[in-house]
Amino acid sequence: MYSPLSIGSCTARLPIVQGGMGVGVSLSGLAGAVAACGGVGTISGIHPGYRDPDFAADPVRANLRAIGSELAKARQIAPDGVIGFNFMTVMNHYDDYVREAIAQGADFIVSGAGLPTGLAKLAAGSRTAILPIVSSARALRLIVKRWLQVDRLPDAVVVEGPLAGGHLGFAYDDVINGTEKPLEACLTEVLDYVRELENTHGVQIPVIAGGGVRTHADVTRLMGLGASGVQVGTRFVTTVECDAADSFKNAYVAAKKEDIHIIKSPVGLAARAIDGPLLERVAREGRIPVAHCYGCMGHCKPSETKYCISQALIDSVSGREGLVFCGAGASDAHEIQTVREVINDLLGQ
Ligand SMILES: Cc1cc2nc3c(=O)[nH]c(=O)nc-3n(C[C@H](O)[C@H](O)[C@H](O)COP(=O)(O)O)c2cc1C
Numbered sequence: 458m459y460s461p462l463s464i465g466s467c468t469a470r471l472p473i474v475q476g477g478m479g480v481g482v483s484l485s486g487l488a489g490a491v492a493a494c495g496g497v498g499t500i501s502g503i504h505p506g507y508r509d510p511d512f513a514a515d516p517v518r519a520n521l522r523a524i525g526s527e528l529a530k531a532r533q534i535a536p537d538g539v540i541g542f543n544f545m546t547v548m549n550h551y552d553d554y555v556r557e558a559i560a561q562g563a564d565f566i567v568s569g570a571g572l573p574t575g576l577a578k579l580a581a582g583s584r585t586a587i588l589p590i591v592s593s594a595r596a597l598r599l600i601v602k603r604w605l606q607v608d609r610l611p612d613a614v615v616v617e618g619p620l621a622g623g624h625l626g627f628a629y630d631d632v633i634n635g636t637e638k639p640l641e642a643c644l645t646e647v648l649d650y651v652r653e654l655e656n657t658h659g660v661q662i663p664v665i666a667g668g669g670v671r672t673h674a675d676v677t678r679l680m681g682l683g684a685s686g687v688q689v690g691t692r693f694v695t696t697v698e699c700d701a702a703d704s705f706k707n708a709y710v711a712a713k714k715e716d717i718h719i720i721k722s723p724v725g726l727a728a729r730a731i732d733g734p735l736l737e738r739v740a741r742e743g744r745i746p747v748a749h750c751y752g753c754m755g756h757c758k759p760s761e762t763k764y765c766i767s768q769a770l771i772d773s774v775s776g777r778e779g780l781v782f783c784g785a786g787a788s789d790a791h792e793i794q795t796v797r798e799v800i801n802d803l804l805g806q
Contacts, residue, residue, distance in 0.1 A: 460472065462663060463663060464539060464613050465565060465585070465612040466584055467539045467565070469495060469497045469538075471494070471495040472680070472685060472686035473491070473495075473676075473687060473800055474497040474615070474665050474686055474687065474689070475487060475497065475498055475689060475690070475693050476499060476543070476615075476621075476688045477500065477503075477567065478543075478622070478694070478782070479501035479503025479504065479623070480501065480507055480770040480771050480774055481501065481700055481771070482501060482705070482782075483498075483500060483699070484500055484505060484527050484530075485528070485529075485700070486530075486534075486698050486699070487693060487696065487698050487700050487796070488527075489532075489533070489698075490534060490535075490698035490795075490796040491538075491796055492535035492538025492540050493534050493535035493538055494797055494800050495800075496800060497541075498531060498535065498539065499540075500527050500540065500542050501542075501543055502524065502545075503544070503545055504520060504767060505523035506518075506519030506521070507519075507771045509522060509523060513749060516751045517752075521553065521557050524554065524558050528558070528561050528562070528563060529561075540564055541566055542554075542558040542566055543567050543568070544558070544566060544567075545568065545569065545570035545571070546568050546571030547724060549753055549754060551575075552575070552579055555568075555576065555579045555580070558585070559579070559580060559585045562585075564585065565585060565586035565587065565588055565613075567588040567590060568588075568589060569589065569591070570590075570624050573587075573589050574599070574604075576589070576604075577603070577604035578607050581607055581609070588612060588665075589611055590615040590617055591616060592616065592618065592619075592625075592626030592627060592643050593626075593638075593643060593647070594649065596626070597611075597647055598650065610654065610660060612662070613663040614662060614664050615665045615666075616640070616664060616666050616684075617688070618643050618668030618669060619631075619668060619785075620669030620784060621667060621729070621784055622782050622783050622784035622785075622787070623782045624724060624727070624728045625727045625728060625729065628727065629719065629721050629726075640668050640669060641678075641679075641682060644664065644679065644682055644683070644684060647664060648683045663686060664684055664685055665688050666679040666682075666684040668688075668784070669785055669786055670688070670692075670803070671786045671789060673805035675687070676803050676804065689803065691709070691785075691787050693799060694790075695709050695790040695794065696793065696796050696799055697794070697795050697796075698795065702774060702776030704776045705776070708731050708773075708781045708783075710793070712787050712790075713788050716732045717730070717783060717785065718730060718731075718732055718736070723766045724754065724757075728782060729782065729785060730781055731781040734778045735764070735772075735773075735778055735780055744762070744763045745763070745764040747759040749765075749768070751765070751767045753766075766780070
């Protein structure tokens with residue numbers, strides 16, 4: 458039997474958090490299904506409006522519209538579920554997207570890929586819970602220092618280890634050389650700091666561990682170390698309810714261990730992806746010229762970037778050749794299951 462997982466004023470019956478997966482991999486379909494089963498559903502806030510007919514002309518407006526419509530659709534699937542958004546701190550218009558999600562009544566906002574130092578100020582006065590994603594106690598300390606300036610602490614913390622999917626919170630060289638800390642070590646140091654915070658401030662801050670969680674044994678091990686819940690991405694991709702195209706899900710089922718690589722993404726972070734024609738073309742030709750700039754990151758130079766990461770992720774999730782992000786465990790996927798089956802499996806039921 459597992460204890461429920463409290464995030465701010467909301468409580469999920471099960472300690473399973475579905476991690477936000479962009480672009481478009483976790484929208485209302487997946488987040489709603491996980492929340493309906495009693496877990497925590499996370500809608501990806503990375504270009505959620507990519508299917509909007511006006512997306513190319515005005516991505517920001519299309520994304521703002523999609524924040525409301527995806528949340529409403531997820532709530533229809535899980536009227537009593539816990540549902541929130543994941544936004545990457547490095548994205549342009551981060552503040553606008555966070556404000557819109559709060560205005561639409563998101564239960565929580567979770568942010569990584571950079572330090573979400575400004576999130577507490579944006580959420581001030583709202584009921585929306587706020588969670589940073591970190592891979593070290595050091596990063597969490599920096600965030601908390603800033604959040605305390607506006608009298609706020611994290612409602613929960615996600616600790617992500619090096620086996621996770623998408624962008625990683627570890628230096629590229631460390632991941633390549635295997636010198637990064639394993640999840641268990643990251644979790645332990647973050648728990649030590651969180652216990653300090655809890656004692657000083659008289660609060661409880663659940664810590665959620667993710668990155669490579671695939672089995673009931675993984676869940677038991679991490680919760681035995683002190684995690685209050687687990688965050689799971691990769692296992693939820695190969696589900697009927699996942700919002701990605703079938704070809705994206707099937708790329709996981711077909712992937713072998715040697716097909717999964719650490720890349721240096723145009724965002725400037727290490728990331729994990731399945732080898733495919735896009736990465737082969739970049740290796741062969743050096744770069745793929747950007748056909749259209751969506752203006753998603755301040756530091757990206759369209760004339761220099763190796764390829765447009767937004768376009769590459771939009772293409773793969775839409776069923777075209779593109780960039781398929783995945784966790785280290787993607788090669789262990791052998792079939793498409795339902796969200797209910799994955800959750801039962803994780804909980805040993
Ligand atoms: C396809 C894919 C896309 C992802 N996109 C994001 C993202 O946009 N933002 C983010 O914070 N994490 C992202 N992640 C990380 C997941 O939210 C999750 O924390 C992580 O993958 C957990 O590890 P696991 O996949 O081994 O379960 C992504 C993961 C995958 C597999």
